[in-house]
Amino acid sequence: LQSEETPWLYSSWADGLNEITLPLLGKNDAPTSFTVQLHFANARKDGEPSQFDVTFNGEAVLENVELLPVGDGEADQKSTVVHEIKNVKVTDNLVIELVAKQSVPVLNAIQIIRER
Helix, strand or coil: CCCCCCHHHHCCCEECCCEEEEECCCCCCCCEEEEEEEEECCCCCCCCCEEEEEEECCEEEEEEEEECCCCCCCHHHCCCEEEEEEEEEECCEEEEEEEEEECCCEECEEEEEECC
16 A cells, blocks of 8 residues: 555455444534544455545535556555545534445545544
8 A cells, every 4th residue: 555654544444335424422512623534545456446425414525536446466556545624513423425426435444533
């Protein structure tokens, strides 16, 4: 992998994930904002590229995320992509949806940091 700092994040993935609900706040917690990092790397060696949109709680945050398949003999050369979305307002849960446009979405890791 071409990620020097955290290659272990890309050793597994959720293939075909459509939606994940993350409970970030309790019922007595005040609404707050978070920074969300989404980590992607396509480990597939064949097939068509994966293309999808990403929504947070129904609002589009990323459009046309594209992950290209890795060619034969290039498995160690797959690139990683990290998208960071700041100031994500949350009142209880964060619902992340991957909306497929082509092939199957792939997600490797999510990092969520409460903003101060």
